[in-house]
Amino acid sequence: MQTLCAPNDTLDLRLETMENSPLQVLTVPTAPYPDQRPSISGLRKKVYVFQSKRKYLHNFIQSIFSSIDLRDRQGSTMVVGGDGRFFNRAAIEVIVQMAAANGVGRLIIGHHGIMSTPAVSCVIRKYKAIGGFILTASHNPGGPGGDFGIKFNIANGGPANEAITDKIFQISRTIEEFAICPGLHVDLKTLGKQTFDLENKFKPFTVEIVDSVESYANLLRNIFDFAALKEFLSGENHIRIRLDAMHGVVGPYVKRILCEELGCPANSAINCVPMEDFGGQHPDPNLMYATDLVDSMKDGHYDFGAAFDADGDRNMILGKHGFFVTPSDSLAVIADNIFCIPYFQHTGVRGFARSMPTSAALDRVAKATKIELYETPAGWKFFGNLMDAGMLSLCGEESFGTGGDHIREKDALWAVLAWLSILATRKQSVEDIVKDHWLKYGRNYFTRYDYENVDIDAACDMMEDLEIMISDKSFVKQRFAVEDKIYQVEKSDSFEYTDPVDSTISRNQGLRIIFSDGSRIIYRLSGTSSDGATVRIYIDSYEKDVIFEDTQVMLAPLATIALKISQLHHRTGRSGPSVIT
Numbered sequence: 001m002q003t004l005c006a007p008n009d010t011l012d013l014r015l016e017t018m019e020n021s022p023l024q025v026l027t028v029p030t031a032p033y034p035d036q037r038p039s040i041s042g043l044r045k046k047v048y049v050f051q052s053k054r055k056y057l058h059n060f061i062q063s064i065f066s067s068i069d070l071r072d073r074q075g076s077t078m079v080v081g082g083d084g085r086f087f088n089r090a091a092i093e094v095i096v097q098m099a100a101a102n103g104v105g106r107l108i109i110g111h112h113g114i115m116s117t118p119a120v121s122c123v124i125r126k127y128k129a130i131g132g133f134i135l136t137a138s139h140n141p142g143g144p145g146g147d148f149g150i151k152f153n154i155a156n157g158g159p160a161n162e163a164i165t166d167k168i169f170q171i172s173r174t175i176e177e178f179a180i181c182p183g184l185h186v187d188l189k190t191l192g193k194q195t196f197d198l199e200n201k202f203k204p205f206t207v208e209i210v211d212s213v214e215s216y217a218n219l220l221r222n223i224f225d226f227a228a229l230k231e232f233l234s235g236e237n238h239i240r241i242r243l244d245a246m247h248g249v250v251g252p253y254v255k256r257i258l259c260e261e262l263g264c265p266a267n268s269a270i271n272c273v274p275m276e277d278f279g280g281q282h283p284d285p286n287l288m289y290a291t292d293l294v295d296s297m298k299d300g301h302y303d304f305g306a307a308f309d310a311d312g313d314r315n316m317i318l319g320k321h322g323f324f325v326t327p328s329d330s331l332a333v334i335a336d337n338i339f340c341i342p343y344f345q346h347t348g349v350r351g352f353a354r355s356m357p358t359s360a361a362l363d364r365v366a367k368a369t370k371i372e373l374y375e376t377p378a379g380w381k382f383f384g385n386l387m388d389a390g391m392l393s394l395c396g397e398e399s400f401g402t403g404g405d406h407i408r409e410k411d412a413l414w415a416v417l418a419w420l421s422i423l424a425t426r427k428q429s430v431e432d433i434v435k436d437h438w439l440k441y442g443r444n445y446f447t448r449y450d451y452e453n454v455d456i457d458a459a460c461d462m463m464e465d466l467e468i469m470i471s472d473k474s475f476v477k478q479r480f481a482v483e484d485k486i487y488q489v490e491k492s493d494s495f496e497y498t499d500p501v502d503s504t505i506s507r508n509q510g511l512r513i514i515f516s517d518g519s520r521i522i523y524r525l526s527g528t529s530s531d532g533a534t535v536r537i538y539i540d541s542y543e544k545d546v547i548f549e550d551t552q553v554m555l556a557p558l559a560t561i562a563l564k565i566s567q568l569h570h571r572t573g574r575s576g577p578s579v580i581t
């Protein structure tokens with residue numbers, strides 16, 4: 001069995017290949033695992049599950065390959081990249097060996113196996129690949145005791161839809177064998193092409209190690225005005241920014257694009273070396289976990305701050321002194337200032353979208369600008385269909401995801417450049433821009449309570465009972481009073497979405513209680529938790545006049561009602577949420 005690391009010269013390569021015997025393709029028997037249903041964001045498990053269960057990874061990867069029609073797979077191009085977390089390289093080795101044995105013609109892999117999620121989306125589209133693998137558990141902790149995950153994205157660069165993930169799951173339940181080239185080893189350190197000859201194969205299998213930072217930077221250069229941003233970030237009166245990559249994958253992108261190209265001083269970027277365990281931290285950009293950023297913003301030295309999650313698709317935006325911009329407000333502000341971004345001046349604005357639990361701040365901008373608004377279930381894949389159909393330009397989720405139709409994933413660095421473009425154009429602070437927005441549109445107060453690692457049965461029972469209660473006709477018109485606040489139920493349901501493009505129906509996407517003043521309480525079970533169940537309660541309430549109050553104070557009555565209706569504390573044995581965002 002031979003490994004061929006190709007030199008640049010094709011002729012040398014052919015000679016070398018001929019001297020070596022072709023790599024063996026093996027078919028290995030296996031037995032199914034029952035728990036490989038991809039969730040909202042791929043298959044996410046504790047690292048030890050992938051390490052200790054024999055062939056667990058192989059089964060899932062084979063299920064993905066088998067879900068693709070052989071005619072599409074044969075000789076195709078696919079992409080592989082991950083956020084650099086522990087088990088990333090081991091998984092890539094297996095994926096490469098199985099891709100070759102499953103007839104894929106060419107794999108495009110990020111340098112050192114690392115690519116941010118938005119960069120994978122960009123690279124899939126650039127190379128016209130039929131899809132790609134993203135090795136990440138997003139913002140979940142990494143390292144041997146942490147989480148690992150595999151996401152499968154399709155040819156549009158976005159997450160696979162439910163029909164595909166269902167098919168993958170069905171295959172994983174009956175899998176009997178997988179195909180692999182165990183002797184094939186790639187060199188992830190060297191940029192360029194490597195070619196391998198396989199037995200019984202006419203064409204060689206090619207691996208291309210690419211500089212994804214360059215491909216991604218090129219995409220952004222065509223969206224934003226880099227000359228204006230450079231002047232804003234490093235000219236005479238430049239603003240001071242602080243970006244926290246939280247030891248995830250975004251560090252090299254921040255360094256190259258913001259520091260080298262746009263001229264930000266070195267102290268603008270922190271925690272930029274990707275680490276397998278993210279320095280032992282929780283790589284989740286919110287006020288609770290992005291503590292380095294939050295601390296460094298307090299004294300007012302920096303005008304703008306942002307943090308990114310491990311795979312670079314989530315962002316948190318802060319202003320001077322740590323002024324926090326909720327992701328729902330961030331989306332609405334970008335929408336209201338969308339023409340500060342040159343890309344949209346060229347494409348126009350085709351539509352806005354938000355996930356159902358995201359606050360309705362965006363709706364007000366859509367209404368005022370007469371731009372179509374779509375309300376989708378949580379998860380980015382729902383936006384992709386609308387974008388492919390030319391119906392959507394800008395979208396986001398309350399879970400710190402924001403993005404445009406330049407790719408089919410949420411894109412944290414894009415969000416930062418969007419904000420910087422707005423600041424550069426409006427010449428106001430982050431806080432002033434957000435406060436002006438509230439003065440213009442009123443304010444949607446929003447909060448989310450997460451109860452993590454709850455007993456699965458207790459969580460499911462609670463949701464079932466809640467659904468029965470709110471589906472009963474008598475629930476509508478019920479009134480709930482807390483102190484002097486009275487809320488009357490206007491509508492309650494289990495959210496269901498019909499895709500406007502292909503009419504696919506997605507049911508059970510969260511329980512909604514909507515009150516007569518437009519306030520909403522939403523209950524959902526997370527699809528991304530790897531330990532027990534995570535119950536999420538979302539609260540959204542609109543105020544036209546009282547706009548400078550503290551969020552938790554404003555939403556306290558609705559939070560009390562949300563807990564009272566669900567009996568969540570009693571049912572789960574908890575006394576409070578694990579995280580509030």
Ligand code: G1P
Pocket residue numbers: 040041138355378379380397398399525526527528529536
């Ligand atoms: C979470 C977020 C959701 C997001 C998903 C993937 O899913 O709530 O908005 O699309 O991660 O990043 P959940 O754990 O709530 O199912």
Ligand code: ZN
Pocket residue numbers: 117137138139309310311312313314
């Ligand atoms: Zn992520």
